Amino acid sequence: xxxxxxxxxxxMWQERAQQYGDNTALIYEDAGGDIRSFTYxxxxxxxxxAANLFLKQGIAKGDxxxxxxxxxPEFIFCWFGLAKIGAVIVPINTQYVQGECRHILTKCxxxxxxxxxxxxxxxxxxxxxxxxxxxxxxxxxxxEPYQGLVNFDDLLALQSSTLDTxxxxxxxxxxxxxxxxxxxxxxxGVVLTHCNLQFAGHYTAWQTRLAARDRYLSMMPNFHIDxxxxxxxxxFAVGACLVMLEKYSAxxxxxxxxDYRATLTHSMPMIxxxxxxxxxxxxxxxxxxxxxxxxxxxxxxxxxxxxxRFKVTLFNSYGMTExxxxxxxxxxxxxxxxxxxxxxxxxxxxxxTDETGHEVAPNVVGDLWxxxxxxxxxxxxxxxxxxxxxxxxxxxxxxxxxxxxxxxxRGLFYFVDRKSNMIKRxxxxxxxxxVENILMSHPAIQDAAVxxxxxxxxxxxxxxxxxxxxxxxxxxxxxxxxxxxxxxKFKVPSxxxxxxxxxxxxxxxxxxxxxxxx
Numbered sequence: 001x002x003x004x005x006x007x008x009x010x011x012m013w014q015e016r017a018q019q020y021g022d023n024t025a026l027i028y029e030d031a032g033g034d035i036r037s038f039t040y041x042x043x044x045x046x047x048x049x050a051a052n053l054f055l056k057q058g059i060a061k062g063d064x065x066x067x068x069x070x071x072x073p074e075f076i077f078c079w080f081g082l083a084k085i086g087a088v089i090v091p092i093n094t095q096y097v098q099g100e101c102r103h104i105l106t107k108c109x110x111x112x113x114x115x116x117x118x119x120x121x122x123x124x125x126x127x128x129x130x131x132x133x134x135x136x137x138x139x140x141x142x143x144e145p146y147q148g149l150v151n152f153d154d155l156l157a158l159q160s161s162t163l164d165t166x167x168x169x170x171x172x173x174x175x176x177x178x179x180x181x182x183x184x185x186x187x188x189g190v191v192l193t194h195c196n197l198q199f200a201g202h203y204t205a206w207q208t209r210l211a212a213r214d215r216y217l218s219m220m221p222n223f224h225i226d227x228x229x230x231x232x233x234x235x236f237a238v239g240a241c242l243v244m245l246e247k248y249s250a251x252x253x254x255x256x257x258x259d260y261r262a263t264l265t266h267s268m269p270m271i272x273x274x275x276x277x278x279x280x281x282x283x284x285x286x287x288x289x290x291x292x293x294x295x296x297x298x299x300x301x302x303x304x305x306x307x308x309r310f311k312v313t314l315f316n317s318y319g320m321t322e323x324x325x326x327x328x329x330x331x332x333x334x335x336x337x338x339x340x341x342x343x344x345x346x347x348x349x350x351x352x353t354d355e356t357g358h359e360v361a362p363n364v365v366g367d368l369w370x371x372x373x374x375x376x377x378x379x380x381x382x383x384x385x386x387x388x389x390x391x392x393x394x395x396x397x398x399x400x401x402x403x404x405x406x407x408x409x410r411g412l413f414y415f416v417d418r419k420s421n422m423i424k425r426x427x428x429x430x431x432x433x434x435v436e437n438i439l440m441s442h443p444a445i446q447d448a449a450v451x452x453x454x455x456x457x458x459x460x461x462x463x464x465x466x467x468x469x470x471x472x473x474x475x476x477x478x479x480x481x482x483x484x485x486x487x488x489k490f491k492v493p494s495x496x497x498x499x500x501x502x503x504x505x506x507x508x509x510x511x512x513x514x515x516x517x518x
Contacts, residue, residue: 002376003202008169008194009083012236017044020239023212027260028073030246036073040239043076045161050081052159057112057135057150061086061167064108064177068092068101068115071246074139074152075222076232078114083175083194086167090177090189091223095488098122099438100187102131107189108177108383114152116140171195172375177383178225180321180429187431189383190321195376199347200324201233203377207325207345208264208291208315209332210238215288217243217262219253219271225321226427230266230293250274254310258287266293267314268427269459272306285311293317295326296424296459297415303338316341318415322379322392322399323348327370328413340412341405344370347377352407360406365416368405371398423452424460428490432462435493438486439464439479444472449502449510450493464493465515467500 016025021041028036038046059065065082067089069075075091082089090108092101101122104110112135113123123136138144139152175197177189210216216235220227235242243260245253254275257265272294287310294314307313317326318341328350329342336342344350349371351359360366372378378399381389393399404416423430432450439448446469452460466479474482476496483492503514 002373004171004195004198004376006171007198008171008173009080009175009197010163010166010169012198013044013047013080013084016040016236016239020212023239024241025236025239026073026076027215027241027243028071028246029243029256030072031249038073043073046073046077046156047080047084048161048163049156049159050077051084052164053152053155054081054087054112055085055165056159057137059085059087059112061169062174063087063112064090064110066090066092066105066108066110066113066115068094068096068113068119069139069222070094070116071219071222071227071244072140073244074114076244077156078139079176079222084163085165086169086173088174088177090179093179093223093488094119094221095490097486097488098125099486100488102126103187104179104189105131105133111135112137114139117144117146120146169194171198172380174380178223178228178321180225187434188385188388191380191383192324193375193380196324196379197229197233198237199377200229201235201237203325203327203345203347204230204234205237207317207329207332208234208293210234210240210264212239214238214240214263215243215260216240216264217245217257217260218266219245219248220266220427224427225319225324226266226295229324230326250278254278254281254284254287257289258283261288263288263290264293265289266295268295269298269302270426270457272298272302273457276302276306276309280309284309287312291315293326295319296427297339300339314338318342318413320401322401323370323372324377324379327372327377337412339414340408341415342413343411344413348372350407350413352405352413362409363406365404365406368401368403368413368415369398370401371396373397423450423462425452425455425462425490426458430462430491435462435464435483435487435491438483439466441486442474442479442482444469444474445479446470447502449512449515451512451515453495453516455494461494462491463495463497465497465499465502467502468498 017040025040025043026038067078113133114137137150137152138146142153171194174191175194176192179187218231289312292312317329319326327348330336352366407413435450436448445466447467449465453463455461479496503511
């Protein structure tokens with residue numbers, strides 16, 4: 001099944017600007033409540049300006065350009081402007097600190113960076129350590145001078161609204177490297193092609209019955225697959241309107257749903273729980289939502305309470321960055337089967353296997369495998385990591401997710417558990433190994449073990465256990481300060497417990513399931 005063919009993202013935007021030129025493509029509300037909007041024609045013009053800007057600054061096909069921006073139209077300009085000239089965007093998590101940013105810049109051999117003033121100290125510190133980028137573009141700061149740096153906003157305004165140069169492109173050319181935490185200590189770069197992003201848009205539009213008249217409101221961060229493939233690409237695939245919020249506010253969110261007359265949105269447990277904590281507002285059930293896409297597990301009671309109060313039905317699905325979309329989900333127009341995650345959608349297959357890869361009987365928990373076409377309906381590869389690619393993605397198109405699931409006699413799938421070393425906190429994947437390694441980089445910490453513990457708001461919290469080196473010690477406050485300086489905020493442990501020893505298996509590995517029992 002191939003609904004993209006040879007078309008590229010450049011083709012897509014040319015078609016959308018012609019077909020839906022005067023339709024509203026994007027409404028953006030920043031944290032202060034200021035609003036900007038763009039039609040398909042004006043948004044395509046801004047994308048072309050960004051493409052021309054990058055071309056004139058020497059960015060060529062295949063070059064990697066990192067982008068670390070909060071949710072903003074400027075991210076959209078860069079995302080598709082780079083795609084139009086065959087360059088590759090490398091989004092950086094806005095919570096990443098110096099070491100995490102350095103890893104991505106080095107791994108991808110990034111030539112240039114687009115960022116905003118609040119992130120500049122990270123790159124100034126990296127430059128002082130010898131890691132200099134060829135160019136840094138400062139966006140969202142019109143008229144502000146930055147010595148030795150390029151003001152993106154000012155330069156953008158000087159560019160032509162039509163594309164200056166048409167670089168040869170193919171639908172399987174890389175368009176993006178999207179980093180996602182894995183079970184190893186460092187995140188892997190998921191390579192997405194022009195076809196991947198377009199296929200994701202068409203798939204989610206089918207899954208949600210999205211049409212040009214719809215308004216999809218998203219508060220998910222731009223560096224997440226949830227924003228890109230489950231919202232933005234779906235909207236742009238059908239000429240609908242994307243309502244993009246700079247950040248999520250529990251106090252304001254439901255009013256924004258109502259005020260913008262959003263017909264679709266998406267969510268996760270932390271958002272549902274923080275919304276339930278808000279006082280009931282008059283008219284909060286007077287909204288236009290027909291569906292709320294939902295990712296990750298909540299209890300039956302939580303689901304019932306939320307749907308009853310807000311008069312909206314949750315649309316359950318399962319996916320990961322490597323699968324682009326919620327490839328297993330409820331089928332449009334058919335009854336929903338909570339707590340099942342549904343069935344494989346168009347263009348995908350799924351099965352549950354034993355440790356040898358053989359399919360297991362119904363209702364038996366095993367390893368979840370999914371099948372698609374690499375570079376088209378599945379990611380192309382892990383960037384410069386053939387070993388990891390080969391371990392996860394078989395040559396026959398089956399992707400070994402590492403997650404546990406079972407399937408019943410009706411062909412409905414049920415998610416059981418995440419990968420053993422992953423912690424899910426407020427929608428972010430956190431590698432416990434990565435946090436442990438950072439903790440143990442402190443000279444006073446001899447050993448560390450990190451687990452996820454239940455959190456009523458954030459789904460899971462990070463708990464760290466540490467053993468000090470002989471003759472050394474730290475306060476909990478000193479440990480947390482060290483963590484804050486060396487990892488993204490969402491990875492910083494919520495709880496730290498000092499231990500003299502850890503329970504271990506017969507092979508001397510820390511037995512994490514016993515940590516909380518001692």
